[in-house]
Amino acid sequence: MTRPVGYGEAIREAFVYLLDRYPRVFAIGQGLWSPWYVGNTMTDLDKQFGKNRIIDTPVSELACTGAAVGASLCGYRPIVIHPRMDFMVLAADQVINQAAKWRHMLGGQVSPAVTIRAIINRGGEQGAQHSQALHSWFAHVPGLRVVMPASVQDARDLLISSVLCDDPVMYIDDRWLYDREAVLPPIVERPLAAEGPKVVREGSDLTLVGAGHSTYLCEQAAELLAAGGVSAEVVDVRVLSPLDAQQIIRSVGKTGRLFAVDGGWRTAGWSAEILAAVTEAVDPAKLRSRPVRIALADAPAPTSKALESIYYPTAATIVDAVRATLGRQEAHVKASA
Amino acid sequence: MARDTWRSDLGGLADPARFREPLDITGQDTAGLLRLLRSMWQIRVVEEQVAALVVAGLAKTPCHLGIGQEAVAVGVCAELRNTDRVFGGHRSHSQFLALGGSPFGLLAEILGRVEGVSHGMGGSMHLYGASVGFHGSVPLVGATIPIAVGAALAAQMDGADSIAVAFFGDGACEEGVFHESLNLAVVYNLPILFVCENNLFASHLDIQFRQPSDRVARYADAHRVRNRTVDGNDVLTVQGAAKELIDAARAGQGPGLLEAVTYRFRGHVGPNEDIDVGVNRRMEDVESWKRRCPIRRLSEALLAGKAVTEAELKRLQTDVHAEVAEAVSKAKAGQYPPTAALLDLVYAND
Ligand SMILES: Cc1ncc(C[n+]2csc(CCOP(=O)(O)OP(=O)(O)O)c2C)c(N)n1
Numbered sequence: 001m002t003r004p005v006g007y008g009e010a011i012r013e014a015f016v017y018l019l020d021r022y023p024r025v026f027a028i029g030q031g032l033w034s035p036w037y038v039g040n041t042m043t044d045l046d047k048q049f050g051k052n053r054i055i056d057t058p059v060s061e062l063a064c065t066g067a068a069v070g071a072s073l074c075g076y077r078p079i080v081i082h083p084r085m086d087f088m089v090l091a092a093d094q095v096i097n098q099a100a101k102w103r104h105m106l107g108g109q110v111s112p113a114v115t116i117r118a119i120i121n122r123g124g125e126q127g128a129q130h131s132q133a134l135h136s137w138f139a140h141v142p143g144l145r146v147v148m149p150a151s152v153q154d155a156r157d158l159l160i161s162s163v164l165c166d167d168p169v170m171y172i173d174d175r176w177l178y179d180r181e182a183v184l185p186p187i188v189e190r191p192l193a194a195e196g197p198k199v200v201r202e203g204s205d206l207t208l209v210g211a212g213h214s215t216y217l218c219e220q221a222a223e224l225l226a227a228g229g230v231s232a233e234v235v236d237v238r239v240l241s242p243l244d245a246q247q248i249i250r251s252v253g254k255t256g257r258l259f260a261v262d263g264g265w266r267t268a269g270w271s272a273e274i275l276a277a278v279t280e281a282v283d284p285a286k287l288r289s290r291p292v293r294i295a296l297a298d299a300p301a302p303t304s305k306a307l308e309s310i311y312y313p314t315a316a317t318i319v320d321a322v323r324a325t326l327g328r329q330e331a332h333v334k335a336s337a
Numbered sequence: 338m339a340r341d342t343w344r345s346d347l348g349g350l351a352d353p354a355r356f357r358e359p360l361d362i363t364g365q366d367t368a369g370l371l372r373l374l375r376s377m378w379q380i381r382v383v384e385e386q387v388a389a390l391v392v393a394g395l396a397k398t399p400c401h402l403g404i405g406q407e408a409v410a411v412g413v414c415a416e417l418r419n420t421d422r423v424f425g426g427h428r429s430h431s432q433f434l435a436l437g438g439s440p441f442g443l444l445a446e447i448l449g450r451v452e453g454v455s456h457g458m459g460g461s462m463h464l465y466g467a468s469v470g471f472h473g474s475v476p477l478v479g480a481t482i483p484i485a486v487g488a489a490l491a492a493q494m495d496g497a498d499s500i501a502v503a504f505f506g507d508g509a510c511e512e513g514v515f516h517e518s519l520n521l522a523v524v525y526n527l528p529i530l531f532v533c534e535n536n537l538f539a540s541h542l543d544i545q546f547r548q549p550s551d552r553v554a555r556y557a558d559a560h561r562v563r564n565r566t567v568d569g570n571d572v573l574t575v576q577g578a579a580k581e582l583i584d585a586a587r588a589g590q591g592p593g594l595l596e597a598v599t600y601r602f603r604g605h606v607g608p609n610e611d612i613d614v615g616v617n618r619r620m621e622d623v624e625s626w627k628r629r630c631p632i633r634r635l636s637e638a639l640l641a642g643k644a645v646t647e648a649e650l651k652r653l654q655t656d657v658h659a660e661v662a663e664a665v666s667k668a669k670a671g672q673y674p675p676t677a678a679l680l681d682l683v684y685a686n687d
Contacts, residue, residue, distance in 0.1 A: 026494070052494070058524065063483040063517030070487020070501070073472060074422065076494065078487075093514075097477050098484065104682045106465040106473060107456025107674075111685035142683050166685035193686040242684070 007149075008178035010156035011041040015079075017156075017187055018163050019049045022077060025163060028055040028068055029081030029117075037083035038119070039178055065091035065116065069099050069168075072114040077163050085118040085172065086132045099168035100143035114169075115162045120212070120263070121175040122301060123308055131301035133263045135211070136270040138170050139241040145169040145192060146241040150215035151200070152182035154238060161192040174213045174263075196239050197247040203233035206257035206289075206322060209248055209274050211237040214261040220315035221261075225322060232322070240270060245277035252278050256288030257325070261318055266295040289325050294318055343545055346552035347566070350598040351537060353625035356568050359638035365573070367644045370635065373415060373572050375653055377407040377632045380431045382661045383440050387430070387447055387461070388608035395669070396447050398460030399476075401428040405570075405602035408631035409534045410435035412575025413502065413595065416583050417470060420499040422488040424481035425474030427462050428534070428601075432504050436469040441664040450671030457674040458682065478539075479505060479512035482531070486518045489529035489592075500528040500586045508539025510553045519560040522592035530582050531557070531594040534569065540605040543617035557594035569597030570631040600626040 005013065018025045031037020033046050033056040046054040057064045061082060068080035082088040088095070099112045122131035139146045145167050149155040155173060162169040169192065200215065201222050208218035215236040222232035233255055235248050252258045258278050262271035271293040279291060294313050302308055349355040362370060384404050390396035403410070410431035417423065417436065425432045433443055438454065446453025447461045455465050462476040472488065475481055485503035492499045509515055510533060522529050533553050537544045544551045557564035563585060565578040575597050582593030602623060604611025612620050639645045 058517070058520055060517035060521060062514045063486060063521050066480070066483025066514065066518070067487035067490055067521060070424075070484035070489075071491040071494075072487070073484065074488050074491035074495075076491050093477055093480055094483065098475065098480055102473065102475075103685060105455065105459050105463040105475075107453075107458040108678075108682040108685075109455070109465050109467070110473065113685075145684070191686060193684070 002183055004181040004183050005152060006040070006178060007152045007155045007180045008040040010152045010184065011159060011173060012043060012045070014156045014159035015042060015045055016048070017160060019045070019053060024075060025077045025079065026053040026055065027079045027081060028057060028064055029083070030057055030059060031083045032056045032081060038081065039175060061087050061090040062094060065094040066098065068114045069094055069112050072112045073110055077113055077115070079115040079117055079163060081117045083119050084130055085120050085134050086129050088118050088134070095138065095144065095170070096141050100141045104143055111166045112168045113166045116168065116170045118170055118172045119175060120172060123312065125303050125305055125308065127303040128300035135172055135240055136264045136268065139243070139270055139273070143168070144241065145239065146172065147192070147239055148172045148212035149238065150177065150210065150212050150236050152180050153184050156184060157187065157190065158195065158238065160187065161190055161195060164189060165192040172212060176213045177216060180216065196244040197235050197237045199233060199247060199251060200236045201232070201234040203231040203255065205231045205255060206259060207233045207235060207248070207251040207255045208259050208261060208318065209235045209237060210261040211240055211270070212263065214263045217313060217315050217318060218261050221318035221322070224315055224319050230322065230326065243273070243277065245281070248274060249278055249281045252282050253286055256286055258291040259318065259322060260291070260293050261313065262293070262295040264296060265298050266293060267298050269295050271295045289329055292321055292325055294321050344550065346550045346555070347598055350566065350568055351551055353600065353622060353629050356570060357628050358634070359641050360571055360573055360634050362573070362638045362642055362644070370639060370644065371653065373411055374632065374635050374639070375657065376411045376435055377572065377635070378654060378657045379440065379661070380407045380410065380434045381632060382657050383434060383443065384430055386444070386661055386665050388603070390447065391608050398447055398449065398462065399606050400447065400461045401606050402603045402608070403428050403431045403601060405626060405630065406534055406536060406599045407431055408572035408575055409532065409569045409597040409599055410504070412572045413530070413532055413579040415576050416579045417502065418499065419468065419470040420497070421470050421502060422472045422485070422492070422499065423470050423502045423504070424472055424485045424488070425464065425504045426478065426481060426506065426509065427476040428506065429464055429474035429504065430461070433464045433466055433471050433474070436466065436471050438466040438469050438471055440661055441667050442466070444664050444668035445671045448668050448671065449673060450668060451674040452668070452671040456678070458678065479509040479514045481505070482509065482518045483514055483521070485529055486521050486527060489522065489527035490525065492528050493525070498587045500530060500583060502530045502532060504532045504534065506539065507533060507535040507537065507544055507553050508547070510556055511539070511547060516556065519556060519562055519592070519594070523560050523562050526589070526591040528586040528589070529592045530579065530586055531592065533594065533596045535596050535598050536601050538601070538605070538615065538618065541611065541614045541616055546616060552596070554594060554596040562592050562594050564594040564596065566596040566598065569599030570629050570634065572631055572635055602627060
């Protein structure tokens, strides 16, 4: 296929692939028959595969998630869809206490192979309860795999890997990425456990680490930095949990500088985990500057457009943070010269 | 809630002075009745042994005993097949055993041994026995109700005539997920039986302080789910009502809810009666409910009807005691899980 496809369309391709080949895959959640909720990611799937396999549900996040867990215990591969990650807070028991724990507490005899698709959407004056990126919360829970595709190809391929994985997986896609486009290679099934952070752009002066939409920002920032003669390496984390930090550690070992970019809050957030994982492993003598976190301020998402514009990091925010660090260093070098 | 507006809708069903007489066993086959009796005895004796293990400090896992409530699990499970999928809560020893789960496996689990039904990783509150149809129990109140709904959805998709069963207490009816689950089950016409063991208490608190009525089947009325409220200390009535609802579910007529009114002789957790911490829990009520004991009522009926002799009942009892005693000593001799299990069991794929 040579036509470029969008991130949202790529998700739909993954559904088609899975529903076509795996009769035990089904999707359940709110809004699956309506583009308001899930954009173009599921257009007409109910017409193609039937309303019995694409189930649009009552407003019951907790019971629907529990039902998906229950069906997974009976050999199905359900994908439960939460059109806003915010609403998933109501389903937290089934995600944290049930899906993630059944295997361990029942002695490995059963594995809920459920995929929980959580969609992040924010901005546009939607306010604090329609804007949250809660991946850090879920990445904290052992037993749950947490996946955040940034690229169009990963949007498709990581969904397939998630659904085929025997563990519960939270797959987090982002409405702000739906218009990204790429020409995709044919689908190759890959085990999720073999997937992890990837260098998506090589560089030598510093490492930018992101996940999901933050990776996209990092890529844009790297482009801007390159224009100014700074070479940034970009690592896309892709799988937040279980985290294999080796790729990030290697990159920072090479560049000596770490900038972790996160679309979640700063305190107790996932960017802190990246800093911790790196600083525990990298020889301090190799660090050429202090690691930096670029994350959301610890405030609920505002509704006002004026406040939104300062709330969400952009590529420029990243560039400024990088320049500030490098600038400080240059000034320091000049001063001591 | 003002106390004077509270009313018992269960009436006699919640009154320990009623329903004490021997069960009506006319027309019942003796072998079948003895199977029910033996199952109730086994649960009772296992749980008494669990209480002893707790007192002796050998069992450390929180143990929620259902002594006095045996007829509910036994009556319902008598109508189930091992292809059905049963889920429980924190008080699930009875359901596990009533389905035919091994007393040794249960006791070993309670003692944290690797030979246990959850390989020593679960303890009393996390039981598993898929081969007999028990697909898991967890202590989060209400948590397995939607999971059973999912199992029913799976059964419907399979096109099989198996059903899902969720066991839970009256306290669980206060969780929102119960309502969501009834609604899902009815709008999707799922083959599921919701079984509420209404023992009138949730931990220390009488239902009077928690709900405007003591009849929890009213929630099923609201959701237009077929339901029955029965004396939970009468194993035959429980079985009959369960059969009616299970048959309907198997025949594609959608969910049912069985409310079985009962009482636990012991407290919420552990071997004590909880008279000191139970709000409204009085020793005279406990004593009175013991006169409504499901095992005694069936035994007396069998004797009165001359279906069995004292000696035969005694032998049954001795058998059960011997079986359980052997299970206890074998469980005590078990091993703890290897330390590697801590990390090895977190994910299925690596
Ligand atoms: C979600 C949740 N809240 C509170 C508890 C603590 N808790 C354990 S059992 C219980 C009472 C449950 O009562 P009921 O459902 O009537 O069952 P019973 O113990 O009477 O068998 C409570 C509140 C819990 N385990 N889970």
